[in-house]
Amino acid sequence: MADLKLMELRLIFHSIHNVMLAEELLLKAGIPIDIIPVPREISSDCGMCLACYLKDLDKIRASFEKKPFTSSITIYESNKPDRNFQLLLTLE
Amino acid sequence: MIYLDNAATSYPKPKTVLVALQDYIENVGASPGRSGHQLATSAGRILYQARKALTRLFQLSDPGRIIFTENATAALNLALFGLMRPGDRVLTSTLEHNAVMRPLRRLEKLRNITVDILPGTATSHYDLNLLEQWCDQKKYRLAVINHGSNIIGSLAPLQAMLPILKEHNIISVIDGAQSAGAHPINLSTLDPDIFCFTGHKSLYGPPGTGGLYIKEGIEPEPLIYGGTGSRSETEYQPEFMPDKYESGTPNTLGLAGLKAGLEFIEGTGIRNIIEHEKGLADKLRRNLKNIPGITLYEPRPDDERLPVISFTIAGLSPSEIGYRLDREFAIMTRIGLHCAPRAHQSIDTFPQGTVRLAPGYFNNAEEIERTIKAISIIAGGHHG
Numbered sequence: 136m137a138d139l140k141l142m143e144l145r146l147i148f149h150s151i152h153n154v155m156l157a158e159e160l161l162l163k164a165g166i167p168i169d170i171i172p173v174p175r176e177i178s179s180d181c182g183m184c185l186a187c188y189l190k191d192l193d194k195i196r197a198s199f200e201k202k203p204f205t206s207s208i209t210i211y212e213s214n215k216p217d218r219n220f221q222l223l224l225t226l227e
Numbered sequence: 228m229i230y231l232d233n234a235a236t237s238y239p240k241p242k243t244v245l246v247a248l249q250d251y252i253e254n255v256g257a258s259p260g261r262s263g264h265q266l267a268t269s270a271g272r273i274l275y276q277a278r279k280a281l282t283r284l285f286q287l288s289d290p291g292r293i294i295f296t297e298n299a300t301a302a303l304n305l306a307l308f309g310l311m312r313p314g315d316r317v318l319t320s321t322l323e324h325n326a327v328m329r330p331l332r333r334l335e336k337l338r339n340i341t342v343d344i345l346p347g348t349a350t351s352h353y354d355l356n357l358l359e360q361w362c363d364q365k366k367y368r369l370a371v372i373n374h375g376s377n378i379i380g381s382l383a384p385l386q387a388m389l390p391i392l393k394e395h396n397i398i399s400v401i402d403g404a405q406s407a408g409a410h411p412i413n414l415s416t417l418d419p420d421i422f423c424f425t426g427h428k429s430l431y432g433p434p435g436t437g438g439l440y441i442k443e444g445i446e447p448e449p450l451i452y453g454g455t456g457s458r459s460e461t462e463y464q465p466e467f468m469p470d471k472y473e474s475g476t477p478n479t480l481g482l483a484g485l486k487a488g489l490e491f492i493e494g495t496g497i498r499n500i501i502e503h504e505k506g507l508a509d510k511l512r513r514n515l516k517n518i519p520g521i522t523l524y525e526p527r528p529d530d531e532r533l534p535v536i537s538f539t540i541a542g543l544s545p546s547e548i549g550y551r552l553d554r555e556f557a558i559m560t561r562i563g564l565h566c567a568p569r570a571h572q573s574i575d576t577f578p579q580g581t582v583r584l585a586p587g588y589f590n591n592a593e594e595i596e597r598t599i600k601a602i603s604i605i606a607g608g609h610h611g
Contacts, residue, residue, distance in 0.1 A: 149457050149458060149465070149467060149470075150260070150455075150457045150465070150467055150468075150469070150470045151259050151260030151271040151274075151275075151456060151457070152260075152271075152274070152275060152278070152290075152291055152468070152469055152470070153291075154260075154271065155271050155272055155274075155275035156275070156290075156291075158272075159275075170268050171263060172262070172263020172264075173263065178460065182260050182261070182263070182456050182457055183260075183263050183267070183268060183271070203288070203289040203290075203291050204291075205291040205467045205468040205469070206465075206467035
């Protein structure tokens with residue numbers, strides 16, 4: 136089962152539409168996710184983001200390849216133990 | 228009671244639509260994309276799945292190109308007010324609904340646009356040579372064309388018209404209010420720039436739903452700006468889809484119903500729905516033709532058509548006919564000009580209009596027989 140405390144990545148999508156698309160793609164690929172409020176340290180968006188494991192990053196990027204996201208995807212990683220989020224990469 | 232006004236709105240709705248509406252109110256209730264909790268996520272899924280269902284119905288690939296509006300009128304307003312610039316020229320037809328003509332007439336005053344109306348009566352096709360000529364001679368920004376006539380059910384020859392428009396770099400806006408769900412529509416092959424639809428007719432959703440497909444690269448100016456649940460740190464409207472065109476709390480309740488309506492179409496099979504409705508409409512046409520005093524307004528014999536039938540009875544006004552059908556026989560129809568005055572002019576039924584019959588999937592042959600009998604009685608009672 137997905138354990139949020141151990142999930143290092145936060146995937147920010149800018150639109151709930153893209154969150155739903157991502158959820159569908161990652162669940163289909165069998166990649167564990169959680170949908171959670173966007174951490175305030177990252178953004179003041181009202182919406183949701185995806186939490187994922189760092190070890191799944193390559194599989195996640197493969198699942199997102201060529202899919203019709205309507206805006207960029209920003210991926211943050213948290214550095215334990217202080218849980219600050221660092222920008223890891225942006226997918227256009 | 229026999230409901231034959233499905234061209235206005237479909238009734239009844241599939242039971243699953245009612246279930247979906249209730250399920251949203253009781254078990255979901257939240258707004259999509261506005262909060263970080265499970266109910267908001269469930270609401271977000273409803274909209275996403277509704278977009279996907281529309282994508283499947285119209286044979287598109289990207290649900291992000293589907294925008295929801297409260298009805299087809301709002302969708303058409305977005306397309307027209309969003310794309311027509313001052314001094315532009317627009318091409319349209321004689322068969323348009325006021326949801327097209329009223330925005331265009333307003334744009335004439337507001338932005339000094341020129342409106343050219345391609346002749347084509349509801350009973351005959353457009354002159355494609357004339358269309359080609361006009362497109363060659365004049366520079367059109369946009370063409371807005373009714374797909375299925377709401378007065379006699381004729382279908383515009385989009386396969387032939389759209390390439391002509393495309394060849395001349397004219398933005399194509401198609402009004403699919405009557406055709407979506409009632410006729411097979413492949414937007415990937417037809418490839419219009421914008422296709423407007425309503426949720427509450429042949430898509431079986433509740434009123435308050437509708438929208439448009441906007442092709443990539445086409446960017447109407449939004450009509451409504453506001454909160455989108457995204458990029459809240461900025462006071463500027465997002466540029467990405469679908470948020471750009473969907474400000475404010477959506478009609479998630481209605482879209483839950485629309486989603487169920489679309490699933491009903493998929494489960495039943497659109498071909499089966501079309502065949503059933505065609506059978507009823509053909510039966511009506513065949514039998515009405517034989518009633519003395521009746522004039523039927525039809526597309527040409529070999530033309531594909533929607534199950535929408537207009538008729539008049541000599542010596543009787545449509546109001547009288549409609550009233551009697553309603554009160555004496557409990558048959559619901561729509562009388563008058565059907566918000567398409569010019570279309571009625573083109574078939575010579577202006578200003579009195581016609582009686583319109585629009586059977587739907589939930590009507591049956593027995594109801595059609597009773598309707599034919601009722602109209603015979605009304606016509607017979609009056610006509611010597």
